[in-house]
Amino acid sequence: MDFTLANISLQQIMVFLQVAEQGGFAKASAHLNMTQSGVSKCIAKMEKEMEITLFQRTTREIHLTDAGKILYNDWKKQVKAMHDSYLEAASVQNQEYKVLHIGILNTARPELYFWSIEERFHEVYPDIELELASDYMTDLEADLAAGKYDLIMVPDFERFSLDEMGLCWKWAACSCAQVIMSVNHPLAKRTSLKTIDILYENFATLEQKQRQTHLEDLTERLSPYHVKPNIVPGYRNAYEIKYLFRNQEKALLLADAYFDCPINESLVKIPLTDQMNGIICAWNPNNLKPQVQKFIDRLRPQSRE
Numbered sequence: 001m002d003f004t005l006a007n008i009s010l011q012q013i014m015v016f017l018q019v020a021e022q023g024g025f026a027k028a029s030a031h032l033n034m035t036q037s038g039v040s041k042c043i044a045k046m047e048k049e050m051e052i053t054l055f056q057r058t059t060r061e062i063h064l065t066d067a068g069k070i071l072y073n074d075w076k077k078q079v080k081a082m083h084d085s086y087l088e089a090a091s092v093q094n095q096e097y098k099v100l101h102i103g104i105l106n107t108a109r110p111e112l113y114f115w116s117i118e119e120r121f122h123e124v125y126p127d128i129e130l131e132l133a134s135d136y137m138t139d140l141e142a143d144l145a146a147g148k149y150d151l152i153m154v155p156d157f158e159r160f161s162l163d164e165m166g167l168c169w170k171w172a173a174c175s176c177a178q179v180i181m182s183v184n185h186p187l188a189k190r191t192s193l194k195t196i197d198i199l200y201e202n203f204a205t206l207e208q209k210q211r212q213t214h215l216e217d218l219t220e221r222l223s224p225y226h227v228k229p230n231i232v233p234g235y236r237n238a239y240e241i242k243y244l245f246r247n248q249e250k251a252l253l254l255a256d257a258y259f260d261c262p263i264n265e266s267l268v269k270i271p272l273t274d275q276m277n278g279i280i281c282a283w284n285p286n287n288l289k290p291q292v293q294k295f296i297d298r299l300r301p302q303s304r305e
Contacts, residue, residue, distance in 0.1 A: 007049045010082075013075055015042045016054060020064055020072045099129045100291050103143060103152040105279075106134040107238035108258045113173035113279050114153060121298050128291050136237070141165065144284055150292050155256060156280045157217035164211070167282050170299055174278035175257035176271040177221075182249040183268055194274045199227045202251040204241065207234035218254055221275055 019028040019039060029036040047054055054068035064072055104110055110132075118130055135143070140152040145165055153172055154162075162169050179198065181188055187197065199222060206214040218229045232251045235241045238259070245253055246266045255261060255269075256277045263269050281299055283292055 005050070008046060010079075012042055012046050013079060015039055016046060017072065017076055017079065019043060019055070019062070020068070024062055098127055098291070099131055100295060101131050101133070101148070101150045103133050103135050103140040103149040105137055105140065105154055105238075107137075107242060107260050108153070108155070108279065109260045112258045117172060117299065120300075121295060124298060125291075125294055128294070141167070141282070144282060147284070147287055150283065150287065150289065151295060152282050153279050154282060155259075156277050157213045158282075159280060160213045160216050161211060162280075162282050166285070168285050169280045169282040170296060172279045172281040172299055173258065174276050176273055177275035177277045178255050178257055178259070179270045179272050180245065180253040180255055180261055180263070180267055181251075181270070182246070183266060184249050185252070187252075187270070188268050190270055192271050192273050195221065195225065195272065198252060198272070199225055200230065202230045202232045204232055204245060204248055204251045204253045205229075205234045206238065206241070207236060217277075221254075 015028065015032060015034070018031055019025060022028040022031055025036050025039045025043075028034075029039045032039065034042075043054060052067050052071075053065050054071070055062040056065055104114060121128075121130065133149075137154055137158060140149065140154060141158070141161060143149050144152045144167060156171070156174075159169055179187075179193055187193065187201070190197075203218060205212065205218060212234075215229070215231065215234075222229055232248070235244065241253065242261050245251075245261070246264075253261075254272070254275075254277075256279070258279055261267070261269075281296070283296065
């Protein structure tokens with residue numbers, strides 16, 4: 001590649017074109033909102049860098065040299081083409097900025113947390129479309145890092161994984177933590193619980209391949225009491241919990257109010273009144289588009305009882 005023009009900036013080229021079109025430094029300086037001295041120095045620097053005389057100067061007027069005419073005729077077309085392509089690119093990007101790609105967790109109930117967020121956002125930004133897709137938790141995080149999603153919604157215990165990946169997050173919805181258990185469990189008759197009531201119980205957790213964030217969250221919640229959680233054999237994913245936990249009579253499951261776990265005659269859900277958890281919204285700081293920032297700024301998580 002030839003780097004002859006490496007030291008010539010687009011601004012210098014624009015100044016050169018204006019001097020040629022206006023027929024002098026004074027008129028060009030007024031058009032460009034520059035001093036006449038600044039215009040003159042700009043042209044002199046270009047001529048020195050290229051080793052080409054662009055203008056023939058007399059005491060009263062200047063004219064393009066034959067070499068200058070070649071550059072003027074060609075560069076004028078090129079600059080116009082660059083400007084046109086810029087406008088086209090800006091138009092494409094503005095269209096992209098009208099869509100937000102959001103990934104939501106396939107084992108959380110969006111009607112309990114996301115629909116209200118979506119409604120509030122559309123009240124302020126009706127021209128920005130929210131394009132939603134449902135996926136597994138770890139896939140959501142990987143796709144966010146890869147740029148497939150602009151934002152994702154995941155349980156707050158995933159904050160450990162998000163921090164490790166260098167992704168940012170903010171609360172989207174929160175509630176009292178919920179303890180799910182068999183109707184045959186000794187605590188099943190309680191209407192509410194506190195952390196001290198469950199310190200020495202057995203817990204079921206997610207055993208993810210990447211890292212056990214569910215266990216990390218539980219461990220952090222019990223740490224003020226200097227107690228480590230007693231863990232029964234865990235579950236590989238939230239679907240296993242959803243469909244298999246009903247057979248677990250001796251363990252508790254710490255969940256949030258948005259987890260799509262069917263509560264029926266075999267299970268009960270009891271609020272843990274001194275613990276809060278819920279859904280967090282995550283984004284990639286390397287992909288912080290204007291519409292992403294707008295969405296983040298509108299997040300005002302309200303507590304569910």
